Amino acid sequence: MTDFTTRPDIRGTFGVVTSTHWLASAVGMSILEKGGNAFDAAVATGLTLQVVEPNLNGPAGDMPAVFYSAETDEVSVLCAQGVAPEAATIAHYKAEGLTLIPGSGLLATVVPGAFDGWMLMLRDHGTMSLREVMQPAIDYARDGHPMLPRVANAIAGLADFLKEEWPTSAQVWLPDGKAPEAHSLFRNPDLAATYDRLASSDGDTREAQIDAARKAWCEGFVADAIFDYLKDAHVMDVSDAKHSAVLSPKDMAEWQATYEEPLSYDYHGWTVHKTHPWSQGPVLLQALAILKGIDLGSMDPNGAEFIHTVIEAIKLAYSDREAYYGDPDFSEVPMDVLLSDAYNAERRKLITDTASHEHRPGHVPGFEAQADAYVERAQRDFGVGAVAAQEPTMAHLTDKRGDTVHLDIIDRWGNMVSATPSGGWLQSNPVIPGLGFPLNSRAQMFWLDEGLPTSLAPKRRPRTTLTPSLAEKDGRQIAFGTPGGDQQDQWQLIWFLRFVHFGMGQQEGIDRPLFHSMHFQSSFYPRQAKPGEMMIEPNVGDAVIEELRARGHIVTVSEPWAIGRLTAAMREPDGRLSAAATPRLMQAYAIGR
Numbered sequence: 001m002t003d004f005t006t007r008p009d010i011r012g013t014f015g016v017v018t019s020t021h022w023l024a025s026a027v028g029m030s031i032l033e034k035g036g037n038a039f040d041a042a043v044a045t046g047l048t049l050q051v052v053e054p055n056l057n058g059p060a061g062d063m064p065a066v067f068y069s070a071e072t073d074e075v076s077v078l079c080a081q082g083v084a085p086e087a088a089t090i091a092h093y094k095a096e097g098l099t100l101i102p103g104s105g106l107l108a109t110v111v112p113g114a115f116d117g118w119m120l121m122l123r124d125h126g127t128m129s130l131r132e133v134m135q136p137a138i139d140y141a142r143d144g145h146p147m148l149p150r151v152a153n154a155i156a157g158l159a160d161f162l163k164e165e166w167p168t169s170a171q172v173w174l175p176d177g178k179a180p181e182a183h184s185l186f187r188n189p190d191l192a193a194t195y196d197r198l199a200s201s202d203g204d205t206r207e208a209q210i211d212a213a214r215k216a217w218c219e220g221f222v223a224d225a226i227f228d229y230l231k232d233a234h235v236m237d238v239s240d241a242k243h244s245a246v247l248s249p250k251d252m253a254e255w256q257a258t259y260e261e262p263l264s265y266d267y268h269g270w271t272v273h274k275t276h277p278w279s280q281g282p283v284l285l286q287a288l289a290i291l292k293g294i295d296l297g298s299m300d301p302n303g304a305e306f307i308h309t310v311i312e313a314i315k316l317a318y319s320d321r322e323a324y325y326g327d328p329d330f331s332e333v334p335m336d337v338l339l340s341d342a343y344n345a346e347r348r349k350l351i352t353d354t355a356s357h358e359h360r361p362g363h364v365p366g367f368e369a370q371a372d373a374y375v376e377r378a379q380r381d382f383g384v385g386a387v388a389a390q391e392p393t394m395a396h397l398t399d400k401r402g403d404t405v406h407l408d409i410i411d412r413w414g415n416m417v418s419a420t421p422s423g424g425w426l427q428s429n430p431v432i433p434g435l436g437f438p439l440n441s442r443a444q445m446f447w448l449d450e451g452l453p454t455s456l457a458p459k460r461r462p463r464t465t466l467t468p469s470l471a472e473k474d475g476r477q478i479a480f481g482t483p484g485g486d487q488q489d490q491w492q493l494i495w496f497l498r499f500v501h502f503g504m505g506q507q508e509g510i511d512r513p514l515f516h517s518m519h520f521q522s523s524f525y526p527r528q529a530k531p532g533e534m535m536i537e538p539n540v541g542d543a544v545i546e547e548l549r550a551r552g553h554i555v556t557v558s559e560p561w562a563i564g565r566l567t568a569a570m571r572e573p574d575g576r577l578s579a580a581a582t583p584r585l586m587q588a589y590a591i592g593r
Contacts, residue, residue, distance in 0.1 A: 005507040006583040007590070016579035016592030017041060018567040019407035020056075020483060023145060024048040025581075027136040028409055029591045031128070038415035039067070039125035040133055042407060043118045046421050047137035047195070049405045050114075050437070051188065052145050054426045055154045056403045056483065058437045059191075060112035061423025064275050066262055066470040068477060069125060070414035075264075075273045075470055078419075079461075080117020080257040082110040082442070086458045087246040090448050093456065096243060101444045101456065103525025104428050105237025106230070106245035108441035110462060114421055115217050117257040123210040125415075130209050134199040141436070142192035144185035148587060152182040158427065165236040166430040168229075169438065173426055191436030197221065218252045225435050226252070235430055238525060247439070262470075265339055267292060268500050270473045277325035277333045277453075280523070281467040284489040284496075286317035289344040290351075297501040302513060302540055304547035310497065311517050311534055311553065312351040314490055316360060318520040323361035323374040326453025327461040333453065334364045355552035357532035359520070373452060378521060378529060404466065404483035408569040410577050416569070418468035418479035420488070444525045465489075465523050471496070475573030478506075482566040482582075486523055490516040491564040506568045506580035513540040514563040518556075530554070537563050 010016055015038070017028035028045035032038075042065070050058050063080040088110075093101060102108050122133060155162075156179035162170040163177075172188060173179075180186050201216055203209030216222060230245045237243060262273035265285040272288065274281035290313040299306040324333055337343050347362055359378045361371040404422035423440035431438050445463055446456035454463045467488050468481040478499075482491050491514055498509045515536035521529040533554040536545065539561075549555050561584050569579040569590070579590035 005505070006511050007507055007580065009505050009507045010579045010590040010592040012577050012593040013412065013575055014593050015041075015409075015411045016569045016577045016590065017045065017407070017409045018569050018579040018581045018588070018590035019045055019049065020405045020565050020567065020588045021049060021052050022587060022589035023052050023140065024407065025589045025591045028407065030136070031133065032411055034128070034132070036128045036133070037126065037413060038409045038411040038417050039121050040128040041409050041411070042417040042419055043122045043126060044133040044136055045407050045409065046114075046118050046419060047134060048140060049407070049421060051137050051140045051191065053148070053151065053405050055151045056425065057114070057405045057421040058424025058426070058440070059115045060437055060439045061114045061421060061425070062440065062442055062464065062466065063114040063117045063419060063421040064279055064466050064468060065117070065121065065417055065419035066273050066275065066468045066479070067125070067418065068414070068416040068470060075262050077260050077262045077275050078117055078121055078257060079260060079275070079278070080113040080120070081278060081461050081464060081466070082113035082440070083255060083459045083461050084110050084443060084446065084456060085247045085251045087248065088443065088456055088458055090450060090456050092246065093448055097241070098239060099448060100525060100527060101446055101448065102237040102239040102243070103444045104441050105239070105243055106233060106235050106247070106429065106439070107237065107243045108443045109245060109247050109429065109439045110442045111247065111251050111255045112424065112440060113255075113257060114424065116214055119210050119214045120257045123207050129206055130201065130213055131199045134195055138192050138195045138199065141188045141195065144187040146183050147180045147186040149182035150585065152180050154427065155179045168433050169426065169431045172431045172436060188436045190434055194222065194435050194437070218255070222435060223249060223252050226432050226439070229432050233430070263335065265289065270471045270500060272469065272471045272496075274469060275467060276328055277335065277463065278327045278461040279464045279467050280321055280325065280486070280489055282325070282335060282338070283317045283321045284467065284469065284493050286320060286338055286344070287313045287489070287493050289339050290316055290347050291497070293345065293348050296497060301498050301502045301504070302544070304544045304551070307515055307536070307540070307544065308355070308548060308551050308553070309351060310494060311515070312356060314493070314517045315356060315519045316347050316350060316362075318517070319359055319361040319374070322521055323371045324364070324367065324453060325463050327463070330457060330460045331453035334367055337364045338362070353551060355532055357552070359531070370453065377449065403485065404488070406468070406481040406483055406565065406567055408479040408481065408567050408579065410479065410569050410571050412575075414571060414575070416470060416477060416479050416571065418470050418481050420466045420468045420481050420483070422466050422483070445523050463523075467492070476570070478568060478570040480566065480568035482564055484564065486520070487516045487564070491566055495566055495568070506570060506578060510564075510566045510568070510580055510582050513537040515540070516563065535563065537561070
């Protein structure tokens with residue numbers, strides 16, 4: 001492989017932090033420098049990302065993390081994915097005249113999860129005080145941070161709508177009545193005050209103070225402000241109609257973030273750890289299981305054969321995602337079959353030299369109806385051409401939906417955190433007066449059809465796209481991930497395959513051309529699917545693009561350096577650390593020493 005990369009792999013032994021914004025990475029590194037561990041740094045980094053990338057995540061969003069504790073020598077998952085409100089029934093939404101849950105507004109809101117998740121991590125695995133880890137985010141919200149051009153553009157595109165329909169958001173995002181300039185100093189004093197008050201929670205011990213902040217969030221002044229607003233709120237959303245919330249004080253008071261064991265799969269000596277099927281995390285494991293019997297190492301990692309093979313495996317794995325995944329607390333998900341050698345040997349046979357344009361979930365004994373329901377739904381709602389039946393007229397909200405952030409951190413003791421916070425975007429809902437942040441819109445990932453693993457139901461987790469990763473082999477450990485919705489596990493898969501089969505360094509693998517499939521149904525409103533379509537970066541070369549088209553792929557060529565926001569961090573058995581971050585969008589950064 002070439003030695004040329006856009007940036008070096010950052011190397012050291014003390015600690016590494018990589019995230020989707022340089023300020024957040026710098027905050028995380030500062031926490032390590034002050035003696036904090038990876039969990040302290042992750043919380044400080046995550047809260048700072050809420051301030052500097054408000055179009056991509058917020059306090060009332062959601063956050064899964066996969067982490068390794070050096071103390072226990074165990075990999076665990078933290079689930080900070082809020083559940084559907086108790087009053088969120090299919091009957092209620094259909095009575096509102098809906099066939100899809102809107103991609104914005106109050107009906108799209110589930111219980112806020114991110115803040116409680118960060119607090120749970122800090123309480124149980126961190127070492128620093130609540131004030132120490134929250135202060136950097138408070139400072140940036142109060143004193144200001146340079147506004148990213150992408151955030152400024154998102155706000156400018158929504159300015160008229162915010163003024164007319166979401167005035168509480170206009171007060172925050174349009175200071176002096178106009179959109180902020182790119183790189184201008186932007187402040188959110190209400191968010192600063194909210195976090196300052198939470199950081200001042202009383203408690204006799206560090207743990208008690210953190211629990212007091214969690215209680216203030218879900219039952220105290222934060223919850224009071226949310227429900228004071230919601231009791232009269234009737235909000236315009238992407239369905240081009242106004243709706244009221246179904247979220248209740250009881251919903252917030254009764255929910256807390258939780259821990260669980262990861263779902264793991266062995267691939268060429270690497271054990272890959274992911275979340276369970278309340279997220280799309282297992283789809284990466286399924287793709288690996290399909291590809292396990294193919295000699296990828298003999299292929300050109302940037303060639304048409306490799307790209308075609310990976311794309312076809314992705315289509316098969318994602319079809320199973322659509323048919324089978326959902327909250328395992330409510331639905332039986334046959335993961336043992338979906339990850340079995342026998343099942344994937346049959347799936348592998350479906351990969352030919354020609355691109356498939358069909359939705360082809362596997363048929364698991366006893367679950368055949370779910371596979372049939374997915375194909376029927378795809379044909380009914382989308383058909384050939386893949387345009388959703390409920391095309392929104394409010395394109396400014398549909399096209400400008402939020403995305404996600406990511407962070408990977410390793411400390412000198414060997415603790416590792418990979419987290420993918422999202423939701424609670426400035427585009428998702430009006431800002432709660434006095435708090436400085438909006439609610440989330442994660443419920444859009446439920447269906448309003450009965451009997452599916454992803455059917456809307458009270459207390460059920462939506463099947464999200466959020467999917468951090470951690471892998472280990474012979475004492476070597478690596479954390480990696482990316483924003484990108486349905487593309488998250490596709491870009492991670494490509495990076496991991498190049499790392500495992502071709503020995504690419506972290507930065508080199510990130511820099512190489514990326515691609516993804518758009519074949520399956522999107523997880524986001526209006527739930528579009530584009531059978532046979534894929535997107536690829538142009539630096540793969542015209543010859544490769546034309547060969548993919550000759551194989552039957554409908555290829556869209558992206559703008560240069562436009563796909564993926566991958567970051568990664570690795571620890572060697574002897575304690576050496578390294579990290580890398582994508583140059584795409586010019587904001588992610590890896591720091592370490």
